[in-house]
Amino acid sequence: xxxxxxxxxxxxQLLLRDLGEKGQESLGAVRVHLALGGSLAGAAxxxxxxxxxxxxxxxxxxxxxxSTPPLVGSPPARRLDVLAAPAAPGRSGVVVGxxxxxxxxxxxxxxGCHACLDLARRDLAPPExxxxxxxxxxxxxxxxxxxxxxxxxxxxxGIQMSREGVLSTVSAPDCIHRPPAVPGSVLAALLHHLxxxxxxxxxxxxxxxxxxxxxxxxxxxxxxxxxxxxxxxPRTARTAFSxxxxxxxxxxxxxxxxGERVLAIAHSHPEGPPGFSDEDRRWAAPDGQPLLPGVAHLxxxxxxxxxxxxxxxxxxxxxxxxxxxxxxxxxE
Amino acid sequence: xRSPRVTPDARIDITAEVCPMTFVRTxxxxxxxPVGGVLExxxxxDEPLRNVPESARDLGHTVLGLDRLEDxxxxxxxxxxxxxx
Amino acid sequence: xxxxxxxIGMGGLGCPAxxxxxxxxxxxxxxxxxxxVETSNLHRQPLxxxxxxxxxxxxxxxxxxSQAFPGLEVETxxxxxxxxxxxxxxxxxxxxxxGTDSVGAKFLLSDAVARIGTPLxxxxxxxxxxxxxxxxxxxxxxxxxxxxxxxxxEVPTCARAGVLGSLAGVLGALQASLALGPASPAGRxxxxxxxxxxLRFRTLTVRRVPDCPGCGARA
Numbered sequence: 005x006x007x008x009x010x011x012x013x014x015x016x017q018l019l020l021r022d023l024g025e026k027g028q029e030s031l032g033a034v035r036v037h038l039a040l041g042g043s044l045a046g047a048a049x050x051x052x053x054x055x056x057x058x059x060x061x062x063x064x065x066x067x068x069x070x071s072t073p074p075l076v077g078s079p080p081a082r083r084l085d086v087l088a089a090p091a092a093p094g095r096s097g098v099v100v101g102x103x104x105x106x107x108x109x110x111x112x113x114x115x116g117c118h119a120c121l122d123l124a125r126r127d128l129a130p131p132e133x134x135x136x137x138x139x140x141x142x143x144x145x146x147x148x149x150x151x152x153x154x155x156x157x158x159x160x161x162g163i164q165m166s167r168e169g170v171l172s173t174v175s176a177p178d179c180i181h182r183p184p185a186v187p188g189s190v191l192a193a194l195l196h197h198l199x200x201x202x203x204x205x206x207x208x209x210x211x212x213x214x215x216x217x218x219x220x221x222x223x224x225x226x227x228x229x230x231x232x233x234x235x236x237x238p239r240t241a242r243t244a245f246s247x248x249x250x251x252x253x254x255x256x257x258x259x260x261x262x263g264e265r266v267l268a269i270a271h272s273h274p275e276g277p278p279g280f281s282d283e284d285r286r287w288a289a290p291d292g293q294p295l296l297p298g299v300a301h302l303x304x305x306x307x308x309x310x311x312x313x314x315x316x317x318x319x320x321x322x323x324x325x326x327x328x329x330x331x332x333x334x335x336e
Numbered sequence: 337x338r339s340p341r342v343t344p345d346a347r348i349d350i351t352a353e354v355c356p357m358t359f360v361r362t363x364x365x366x367x368x369x370p371v372g373g374v375l376e377x378x379x380x381x382d383e384p385l386r387n388v389p390e391s392a393r394d395l396g397h398t399v400l401g402l403d404r405l406e407d408x409x410x411x412x413x414x415x416x417x418x419x420x421x
Numbered sequence: 422x423x424x425x426x427x428x429i430g431m432g433g434l435g436c437p438a439x440x441x442x443x444x445x446x447x448x449x450x451x452x453x454x455x456x457x458v459e460t461s462n463l464h465r466q467p468l469x470x471x472x473x474x475x476x477x478x479x480x481x482x483x484x485x486x487s488q489a490f491p492g493l494e495v496e497t498x499x500x501x502x503x504x505x506x507x508x509x510x511x512x513x514x515x516x517x518x519x520g521t522d523s524v525g526a527k528f529l530l531s532d533a534v535a536r537i538g539t540p541l542x543x544x545x546x547x548x549x550x551x552x553x554x555x556x557x558x559x560x561x562x563x564x565x566x567x568x569x570x571x572x573x574x575e576v577p578t579c580a581r582a583g584v585l586g587s588l589a590g591v592l593g594a595l596q597a598s599l600a601l602g603p604a605s606p607a608g609r610x611x612x613x614x615x616x617x618x619x620l621r622f623r624t625l626t627v628r629r630v631p632d633c634p635g636c637g638a639r640a
Contacts, residue, residue, distance in 0.1 A: 006364070015360045015461045019583030020548060021395065024367040024421035043444050047437070047594075050467040051587045068440055068489035070470035072463060136441035136597050143437060143590030147617065150587055161620060169598030171615070171622040356461070 010075045014056055027154050031056040032076035034153040039087045040100065043067060044133045047142025048086065048149075055150060084149055089128035092121060098148050100141060101128025107141055107165045108174060111148040116159035119181040119320050124162065124174075140169055178213070180298040181325075183316035184267040186210060186217050188332040195311050195331070197221040198272040198304055204241035207271040209252075210302075211259045217267060220255055222247055224271075244283070245271045268316075270302035278305035280317040280326055294319040302329060342400065344376035344413065345369055350388075351380040351409055358384040359391045366397055366414060367421040374400065377412040385410060395421060423601060424515025425449040429502050429530065431478045432456075433465040433589030434544050434596060435520030439482060440468070441597030442518075443490045450486070450493060451514065452479040455501030465586030504529060511539040518596050519543045528570045528635070531556055531563035535636035540604060542596045547582050549617040551592040554610050554627070555599040556636075561610040561627040564635030588617045 006025055011018065014028050036052055038045050038061045049059045050069035058073075058080055085093035089101025096114045099121075100107065108128060112121050133141060144163055151157045162174035186194075190210070198206035201224060209220040225248040229237040247269075259266055273281070280288075280303055288294060288301055301317040301324075314329035348365045350358045358379065365375050379388060389399050392414050400413040426442060428435045431454040439450060457477050458469040466478075473481045479497035487495050502510065502521075511517055511533050519530050519541060527543060534541050534556050543563060544553040556562050564570070595613060605611060612625045631637065 005368075011360065011364065012460050014464050015356055016584055017464050017586065018360050018363065019356060020585060021421075021583070022549075023583075023585070025364050026367070026421075047440070047590070051590050054464050054467040055586045056464070068443070068485045069467050070473070070485070072467070072470040135445040136594065136601060139437055139441035139444055140591070140594040140598060143587055143594050146587035147585070147591055150585065151620075156618075157620060163620065163622075168602055169595060170613075170624070171595070173620050173622065 006077070007075070010056075010077070013075055017055065022156070023154060028056055029077060030155065031150060031153050032058075032074065033080050034058075034082045034084050034149075035060060035080035036084045036086055036149055037097075038062075039085070039091070040131075042133055043138030044100070044131065044142045044145070047139045048145040051143055051146035052149060055146070057150070057153060082153075084152060086145060086149065088130045089125055090130070092118070092125060096152060098145055098152070099125055099128070100131045100145065101125060102131050103128050105167045107131055107133075107137065108162060109141070109144055109148055109165075110160065110162045110174075111152055111157070113152060113157075113159040117179045117181050120160055120176050120179050124160070124176055137165070137169070140165060144171075178265075180300075181318060181320040183300050183302070183318055183327060183329065184210065184212070184217060186268075186329075190217050190219050191314075191329075192332045193219050194270055194302075195304065198270070199306070199309070199311070201272065202306065202309060203274050205243070205245040205272050205274060207245045207247060207269065209247075209255050209266060210268040210270060211255065211262075211264045211266050213264055216264075218264070222251060222255075225251075242274065266296070266299050268300040268302050269296070270304065272311075273303060273305045276305050276307060276312070278313040279303060279315040280324060284317070285324065288317070288324070289319070342374055342413065345373040347376040347378070349378040350384060351378055353384075355383050355387065359388055362388055362392060362414070363395070363421055366392065366395075366416045369416040371416055371418045373416045375414045375416065377414065378405075378409055379412060380409045388412060389414075423447050425451065425513070426516045426518065426600065427451040427453060427510055427514040428518045428520055429453045429510070429526070430520030430522065431466075431468075431482050432462065432520055432522060433546060433584060433586065434593040435518070436466045436468045436482065437590045437593030438518050438520060438542075438597045438600075439486060441594045442600065443486055443493050445597070445601055446492075448492060448494060449496070451496040451498065451510075452482055452486075453498040453500070453502055453510070454478045454520075455499060465584055465589045467586070467590075502526060502529075507533045508537055511537040511541075514539055516600055517541045518600060520593065520596075524570055528563055532635045534558055534562060540600075542599045544592050544596045546584055546589045546592045549585065549588065551588060551615045551617070552612060553592055553595045553599060553615075554612045555602070555605055556610055557604045558636075559607045559629075560605040560636075561608070561629040562633065562636040565610070565630040565633050566612065566627045585617065588615070591615060591617075 036059045046067035056074045085097035098111045160176045164174045207222045212218050224241045224245045226244045226246045227241040304314045316327045317324040398415040403411045458473045468482045477499040483495045483497045538558045540557045542555045608629045610627045614623045
């Protein structure tokens with residue numbers, strides 16, 4: 005609960021829709037570590053402190069600002085880092101950089117993808133702030149930090165400021181370093197399709213965009229390969245899967261036409277083992293590089309005819325990263 | 337608007353406040369209630385009478401009633417809705 | 422180089438605009454505001470601290486700016502701008518920045534641009550959004566954009582609506598950038614719109630309305 009002095013100080017801010025007492029407490033629950041200098045840092049610190057957030061700065065000269073210490077309830081528990089490119093915040097924070105005469109600010113939440121941030125800030129040089137640009141960037145910075153502290157906005161968001169001071173949003177491309185978010189109904193349909201293929205391995209493709217994922221059931225072409233040429237294809241469909249090249253090309257073409265992309269390839273292990281096997285790994289990255297960059301892999305392990313577990317494998321920074329895929333409730 | 341017979345979960349008196357503190361107090365009191373909770377606000381004067389009920393509605397809360405009391409002040413009853421603050 | 426600039430209203434918009442202009446190397450600034458510092462200002466007007474409460478805003482701002490920028494000459498007017506003040510004030514300056522928070526004052530200033538010939542950077546911030554527009558003589562004015570002035574209570578004032586300090590800072594700094602930038606092309610003005618909730622920034626071209634009551638030949 006806010007104290008009386010806090011209510012008096014932050015009254016006009018407390019009036020904001022979506023920022024009430026809890027919002028003000030969130031602003032005070034964060035300590036910002038500002039590893040920047042000059043008028044940019046002075047303005048950012050002044051606005052953050054004025055709004056109720058503690059700021060730690062290397063330099064102590066406030067410039068023209070009053071730099072009033074904020075009224076904060078208890079010592080802040082969360083940390084937010086503000087840095088100049090090419091550095092990056094460890095967990096959550098904002099990085100400011102320069103590119104082709106413009107300045108860019110990227111803000112990342114704790115749950116944001118740092119691999120995506122690395123791609124976004126790859127070509128940024130340290131900011132070159134002259135004259136009034138420092139005040140524009142400093143106030144923008146304070147605004148982005150406050151959004152983070154309040155839990156508003158997307159996990160990775162950016163603003164660009166041109167040399168003339170014109171502002172525009174910069175969007176991070178769709179994240180390919182994490183498994184896609186698949187709705188329960190799509191997952192259920194996938195499990196149904198894989199179960200129907202038993203005792204063989206089943207397979208399918210997931211296509212879509214951030215806002216809509218679609219299941220494309222596929223046929224396991226391994227059976228046909230093995231029947232045609234058992235020497236070249238010693239394994240049967242019981243223990244291996246493959247996609248027919250023409251069917252695969254059709255999926256790609258249709259996805260492209262619909263403005264979608266292939267998000268994942270899913271297949272089953274009819275009698276365990278759970279997770280991404282060595283075989284799976286060799287298939288997905290034959291020469292140590294992913295065959296299908298940007299495509300996640302989902303492996304569903306069955307036992308006694310029922311799905312037991314599902315694991316994602318996503319390529320990020322040189323290796324496959326595995327994570328659990330919770331099964332829809334009725335399958336547990 | 338005659339108020340329904342309802343016992344408020346919380347009461348505040350903003351007769352001594354001026355804008356914007358009139359609505360700041362009301363907003364905070366509403367936010368502290370659970371959804372469905374009822375707040376009684378005692379207020380006085382033209383400005384709060386015009387602004388407080390309308391601002392509460394703006395945020396999505398419900399005005400249950402507004403009564404004029406004998407001493408010239410007003411009693412406003414508000415229900416906290418899920419819409420948020 | 423920027424000539425003598427007047428900042429009318431030293432609140433949430435005026436403070437960052439003044440500092441930004443000072444950082445840009447402005448030599449002469451006039452600060453106008455009739456208010457004293459209040460506690461509820463501090464969250465969005467970081468030129469003022471708790472120790473300044475009760476003092477005239479322009480005095481405090483003038484002191485801080487003069488100290489931080491030795492080459493800067495600051496003139497202060499501790500009063501609210503009324504209709505008789507507008508013309509002489511604008512006539513004495515090369516450019517004006519609107520940091521006021523009343524609809525009436527904004528239109529008063531906008532109407533004077535064509536008559537006096539001093540460019541004005543108008544601006545406003547409310548809740549999670551804000552706008553800024555540079556009005557040059559010969560360019561589009563606020564009446565070209567809005568038609569008639571909205572009634573005072575049609576637009577939520579700070580008192581009810583609430584303001585985020587950093588967003589006011591963004592708008593004030595943007596106003597300063599527009600002041601330092603080029604004049605608008607004849608017959609047009611650019612409206613900059615900031616949506617702080619969706620993080621979207623838009624620019625819209627406003628065309629001058631023929632015979633506009635604000636800036637037209639008969640104004």
